[in-house]
Structure formats: structure tokens, C-alpha cells
Amino acid sequence: MVRADAGTENVDIKYIQMALRSFHNGDVAGCRSFTVGKSSANQRIEMLWSFLMLHFTVFWRNVFKDMIDAGQLDNTDRTHMECVRFCFLPMIQRHLDTFRITWNSHRIRNQRSIDGTGNYGIPDVMYHQPLICEATDWSYERNSTQYWSIR
Secondary structure, rough: EEOOOOOOHHHHHHHHHHHOOOOOOOOOOOOHEEOOOOHHHHHHHHHHHHHHHHHHHHHHHHHHHHHHHOOOOOOOOOHHHHHHHHHHHHHHHHHHHHHHHHHHHHOOOOOOOOOOOOOOOOOOHOOOOOOHOOOOOOOOOOOOHHHHOOO
């Protein structure tokens, strides 16, 4: 089940989710696998975007702005842009991977789990072991033929 606000950035997510869940049965299959709600209830994702902007996007935006200001980069030149991609994408990907690992292993809630392990509220634990967090496991095995047909 995916819940999002009605923003245009979520339209593709909606259709991908519904397509991937179209062959499943149950209360959250197909069209019922995506729901729209107020963005005021999206505090966690808004916190993620804020954190990402502060600790990632601003840094790289400034790197490239400084290169443009110093005359080292012409962002209208296709060759310059291909060189930037070739040189910087591996570093940016490593930076993103570090961010992902850090974010997915941090605690988003202060409560402790019922079993006392302290795993409650850690995104990786919540995703991979939802029963520990008293949540429902909505995962289904992905049909690779179906996946490639909607790509």
C-alpha cells in the first residue's frame, strides 16, 4: 500500500504501484494499492526531503555553481555536461548510498519495541521485519515477467 498526496510528482508512482499489484488479490490489490491523503500527514517524507536538501542537494548544487562561476563549467555545452556526468556521478552515487544507509538505519521513533531490542522505528527493520513493529507484511513476490512488461 502506498499513500501519497495528490501532487503531480506522485502520478507515475500511482500507476507503477497499481500495475505491480494488479495481479494480486486482497484488500490492497490493484487500484486499492494506492491511496491519496493530505500532505500534512506526510511528515516523515517531508523530513526526509528536508534532510536530503540540507545534507546533500545544497552541497552538490554549490559545487557545480562554483564551477560555473569560475568558468570551469558551461552547463549549456553538451560535452561539458557529459564530462560532469562521467566524473561526478560515481561520487554522487557513493554520497547517495551513504545517505540511504544512514537514513534507513536511524531511529525515527523514540519508543522501544515490545521485545526490548530497540529495533522499533528503524526504517530497515520496519521494512524487512514488519511483524517486529506490529505492522502487516504487505509484500508479495514480484513476477519478473510482469515487471519487465511494465518497464
